[in-house]
Amino acid sequence: MMHAISFDIEEHFQVAAFDCVARRRHWNTQESRVERNTQVILDVLEERGIKATMFILGWVAERNKDLVKRIVDGGHELASHGYGHELITGQSQKTFREDVSRAKKIIEDIGGKSVLGYRAPTFSITKETEWALPILVEEGYRYDSSIVPIVHDYYGIPGANPSIHTLATDSGPIIEVPPSTCKLAGFTLPIAGGGYFRLFPYPILKKLLSRVEAQGQPLIMYLHPWELDPGQPRMRGSALSKFRHYLNLDKVHGRLSQLLKDFSFGPIQALLPS
Numbered sequence: 001m002m003h004a005i006s007f008d009i010e011e012h013f014q015v016a017a018f019d020c021v022a023r024r025r026h027w028n029t030q031e032s033r034v035e036r037n038t039q040v041i042l043d044v045l046e047e048r049g050i051k052a053t054m055f056i057l058g059w060v061a062e063r064n065k066d067l068v069k070r071i072v073d074g075g076h077e078l079a080s081h082g083y084g085h086e087l088i089t090g091q092s093q094k095t096f097r098e099d100v101s102r103a104k105k106i107i108e109d110i111g112g113k114s115v116l117g118y119r120a121p122t123f124s125i126t127k128e129t130e131w132a133l134p135i136l137v138e139e140g141y142r143y144d145s146s147i148v149p150i151v152h153d154y155y156g157i158p159g160a161n162p163s164i165h166t167l168a169t170d171s172g173p174i175i176e177v178p179p180s181t182c183k184l185a186g187f188t189l190p191i192a193g194g195g196y197f198r199l200f201p202y203p204i205l206k207k208l209l210s211r212v213e214a215q216g217q218p219l220i221m222y223l224h225p226w227e228l229d230p231g232q233p234r235m236r237g238s239a240l241s242k243f244r245h246y247l248n249l250d251k252v253h254g255r256l257s258q259l260l261k262d263f264s265f266g267p268i269q270a271l272l273p274s
Contacts, residue, residue, distance in 0.1 A: 003219035004177070005045075005265040006079075006145070008119060009038055009056035012226035012233070014085045016122040016154065017241035027059075033232060034060055035067045037225035040253070042074055048260045051075045053268040055119040055145070055222075058083035058103030061110055068110045077267035079117035080104050080141070087124040087154075088132050096132055101139050116269055119222075120146035123155040123179070134171035143175035143272060145220065150181060150190050162188070163217060164271060177268055180219045182208045193222040198248040202255045206262060218271055219263060227252045 013023065013030045038054075045052055054071050056078065061068050071078060083103040088096055104115050118141045125132050125146040136144055149160035162181050166173050179192030190196050191208045200208070209219055226232055230249040234242075 001213055001216075001218065001264065002270065003213070003263050003265050004053065004221065004268040004271050005050065005260070006053040006055060006119070006220070006222045006268055007038070007041055008081050008222060008224050009034060009054050009060055010081065010085055010121075010224060010226070011060065012037075012229065013235065014057070014059075015224075015226075015245060016085070016087055017245055018235045018237045019085075023235075031233060032063070033229055034225050035064050037229045038067055039070070040228050041223075041225060041256075042070060042076075044253070044257060044260065045076070046074065050260055050265050051077070051267050051270075052265065053077040053079050053117065055079045055081040055117070056107060057081045057085055058106040059085070061103075061107050065110050068107070072111045072113055077117070077269050078107055078111045078113050078115055079119065079145075079268070080107055080115050081119055082121055085121045087122055088120050088129040089124050089126065093131055093135065097135050097139065100136060100141070104139060104141070115140075116142040116272075117177075118144050118146070120144075123148050125157075126155060127157055133167060133174055134169035137169055137171040137174050141174065143177055143268070145177040145179065145268065147176055148179050148181065148190060148192075150188050152190075158188075164220075164273070166273070175272055177220055177271070179222055180209070180212055180217075182212050184208070192220055194224065194227070195244050195247065197221075197223060197255065198227065198252060202251075202258060205255075206259075209263065213263070220268070221259070221265070223252070223256065228256070
């Protein structure tokens with residue numbers, strides 16, 4: 001069964017858990033590690049002959065044009081992660097439209113490919129920000145991969161459809177591609193990647209992923225380049241933020257390689273209904 005593997009291409013210092021106005025002002029002075037870390041991912045994918053979806057920040061794309069071209073040359077799908085990694089919950093409709101429009105244009109101009117997909121920073125399309133979906137349609141996006149059907153302190157719409165499906169909006173339809181979850185003992189567990197990929201021992205994660213596969217549902221997995229970088233500089237933040245960000249970074253490379261052996265993957269666009 002074909003599944004989808006995706007990567008949210010952002011710098012280690014851009015994660016929402018450590019975000020603040022003062023830190024954001026100094027992004028341009030921070031050590032950039034995204035090109036090197038993304039190249040590690042590209043090498044792992046090439047070894048297995050796998051194509052993926054790369055949700056790249058417009059901010060990152062305009063500063064790493066050669067990386068964008070390498071992604072395209074490798075046959076991977078380019079998609080948008082917005083421009084400046086600002087949560088939708090902190091934006092107005094006007095600033096959100098400007099953000100996703102700007103990101104799409106930058107990525108398409110550099111990569112020379114149409115951008116069909118969008119993933120919100122920290123999956124921040126919630127019940128309060130569902131107004132973002134018709135704006136995505138109006139700005140030319142065909143699918144979104146931001147709605148996670150779980151309870152979480154930053155994101156999630158509990159009870160949302162966990163399968164790939166088409167949503168009707170006032171501006172037309174958009175395909176929703178939710179990151180994978182698994183029902184277990186009445187609870188919906190997030191198993192798509194990120195911190196959960198680092199939290200669960202891999203044999204347990206594999207069983208949960210296999211359970212979803214056995215139900216006939218394609219997996220929608222995601223990771224970040226900084227998750228393959230255990231040597232990244234440590235940032236100051238809350239104990240919870242540091243736990244979420246730095247947990248088991250040294251295990252991700254091996255787990256990703258094993259995941260790509262255990263399941264068949266391609267880009268998200270290959271799973272979209274025609």
